Amino acid sequence: xxxxxxxxxxxxxxxxxxxxxxxxxxxxxxxxxxxxxxxxxxxxxxxxxxxxxxxxxxxxxxxxxxxxxxxxxxxxxxxxxxxxxxxxx
Numbered sequence: 001x002x003x004x005x006x007x008x009x010x011x012x013x014x015x016x017x018x019x020x021x022x023x024x025x026x027x028x029x030x031x032x033x034x035x036x037x038x039x040x041x042x043x044x045x046x047x048x049x050x051x052x053x054x055x056x057x058x059x060x061x062x063x064x065x066x067x068x069x070x071x072x073x074x075x076x077x078x079x080x081x082x083x084x085x086x087x088x089x
Contacts, residue, residue: 001015002014022063030064030067030068033046033064033065034068044072048061048066049061050062050065
């Protein structure tokens with residue numbers, strides 16, 4: 001089932017497709033991907049499109065950027081105290 005963003009009406013998730021089914025990127029690959037992120041008090045920003053073009057209309061995200069997005073989501077969930085995201089689970 002596709003889930004859509006309420007404002008943009010763009011698909012944001014598909015519970016039938018696991019986007020993280022691939023080999024875990026190396027530490028070096030993750031550090032390299034992180035280096036292109038803007039980390040500031042106003043948020044974390046990065047162009048996640050596989051092409052690197054912020055205007056790219058496709059839904060393709062490379063494996064390293066997908067992992068980085070998942071790790072950012074996990075960090076936020078831990079910060080917010082989401083029980084399932086805590087390290088002891």
